[in-house]
Amino acid sequence: MNYDVVISGAGIAGLECAKHFVGTKLKVLVIEKNKKIVRNVCAGGILEEDYEFIPKEICEFEELKDVSFKHFNRQIKIPKLLNTVDRKVLTEYQVSLVKNKKNIDIVFGDYITEFKENEVILKSGKKVKYKYLVGAEGAISPTRKYLLLPIKSAMVTIQYIVKKKFDSFSFIADHNKFAQGYLWVFPHKNYTSIGCGCKLGMKSGAELKVHLEKFLDENNIKYSNPEGRIINADYRGYKFGNIFLVGDAAGITSGGSGRGILSAFLSGKHVAYEILGKRGNFIWHWIARKWFEEKIILRFTSNTSWNKAFFISKFFERILRIKFLWRLI
Numbered sequence: 308m309n310y311d312v313v314i315s316g317a318g319i320a321g322l323e324c325a326k327h328f329v330g331t332k333l334k335v336l337v338i339e340k341n342k343k344i345v346r347n348v349c350a351g352g353i354l355e356e357d358y359e360f361i362p363k364e365i366c367e368f369e370e371l372k373d374v375s376f377k378h379f380n381r382q383i384k385i386p387k388l389l390n391t392v393d394r395k396v397l398t399e400y401q402v403s404l405v406k407n408k409k410n411i412d413i414v415f416g417d418y419i420t421e422f423k424e425n426e427v428i429l430k431s432g433k434k435v436k437y438k439y440l441v442g443a444e445g446a447i448s449p450t451r452k453y454l455l456l457p458i459k460s461a462m463v464t465i466q467y468i469v470k471k472k473f474d475s476f477s478f479i480a481d482h483n484k485f486a487q488g489y490l491w492v493f494p495h496k497n498y499t500s501i502g503c504g505c506k507l508g509m510k511s512g513a514e515l516k517v518h519l520e521k522f523l524d525e526n527n528i529k530y531s532n533p534e535g536r537i538i539n540a541d542y543r544g545y546k547f548g549n550i551f552l553v554g555d556a557a558g559i560t561s562g563g564s565g566r567g568i569l570s571a572f573l574s575g576k577h578v579a580y581e582i583l584g585k586r587g588n589f590i591w592h593w594i595a596r597k598w599f600e601e602k603i604i605l606r607f608t609s610n611t612s613w614n615k616a617f618f619i620s621k622f623f624e625r626i627l628r629i630k631f632l633w634r635l636i
């Protein structure tokens with residue numbers, strides 16, 4: 308089989324990349340390991356700017372909801388900041404944009420077992436020749452591994468999906484429990500994602516789980532089936548000859564906030580434009596933001612006294628309020 312573009316992974320970044328090839332002359336194959344669409348592990352939190360890629364109609368709430376940030380007994384509230392999207396619903400929406408298109412094939416329940424120059428061999432035994440290969444398999448990416456790119460900077464996360472419903476979003480920062488990371492409560496229509504995460508190496512997954520479960524117990528929230536994942540934040544470029552990396556595979560996610568939905572969309576679009584020879588620069592603003600979040604914000608939140616000052620001065624609130632400034636960077 309011969310394809311112009313092979314995309315490994317039908318998550319946010321892979322499907323966004325595929326979308327831009329619809330109706331072009333390029334023959335595209337998308338390969339997804341799962342046999343069917345599932346809810347990829349994620350809290351699904353999005354900001355208003357994510358509406359560029361995610362229609363409001365598929366979001367959990369009609370309006371952005373209030374968010375409270377808490378550090379020990381200090382609390383600040385920011386009105387109408389966040390929304391959520393169910394990740395299964397999002398994937399279904401993205402698949403609907405590329406399914407049954409003449410030049411796009413999507414295969415579920417298959418994956419690459421061998422990489423060769425300009426050719427991959429799939430679990431099903433099929434040999435596929437490609438002009439361009441796009442690694443979009445998330446944090447644990449075989450394509451990234453093939454390129455011998457290590458992961459030295461990442462976030463370790465754990466979450467529970469619970470039945471209890473909440474009206475607003477919460478972030479809780481507590482250096483002793485979550486290092487420079489935080490605990491989140493992200494409401495959805497029919498469930499809530501409650502989880503926590505921090506920079507890899509600062510707290511183990513087991514330690515985070517203990518603190519998360521203590522929070523759930525204290526709040527009388529029933530839980531089962533923990534979902535633990537790594538978020539790859541080790542960005543080392545996205546283009547390696549005719550092989551590209553997008554989303555978590557590229558490590559483009561912010562290691563400060565763990566935000567990866569928008570960056571997955573942006574990088575998927577960026578790589579598609581580059582392959583198509585179209586003008587468009589969608590990731591460089593994000594890289595600047597990622598650097599700012601990881602280097603500047605983490606410096607504040609990783610030190611207890613800075614952390615206190617951080618909340619007292621409501622610096623966080625101001626940073627979030629001047630969202631438009633990001634666009635000027």
Ligand SMILES: Cc1cc2nc3c(=O)[nH]c(=O)nc-3n(C[C@H](O)[C@H](O)[C@H](O)COP(=O)(O)OP(=O)(O)OC[C@H]3O[C@@H](n4cnc5c(N)ncnc54)[C@H](O)[C@@H]3O)c2cc1C
Nearest residue numbers: 316318319320340349350351352418445536554555567568
């Ligand atoms: C617990 C948690 C909470 C999060 N919360 C948020 C949040 O609230 N907001 C936010 O912006 N970001 C959040 N993120 C980050 C966000 O989920 C990721 O950055 C984003 O999903 C990355 O998209 P992606 O397309 O790169 O990878 P994914 O969405 O992980 O998609 C990868 C796809 O590739 C498939 N795949 C995997 N291996 C193979 C293989 N070998 N062959 C073929 N297919 C394969 C997978 O099944 C999957 O469908 C969170 C992450 C975690 C772990």
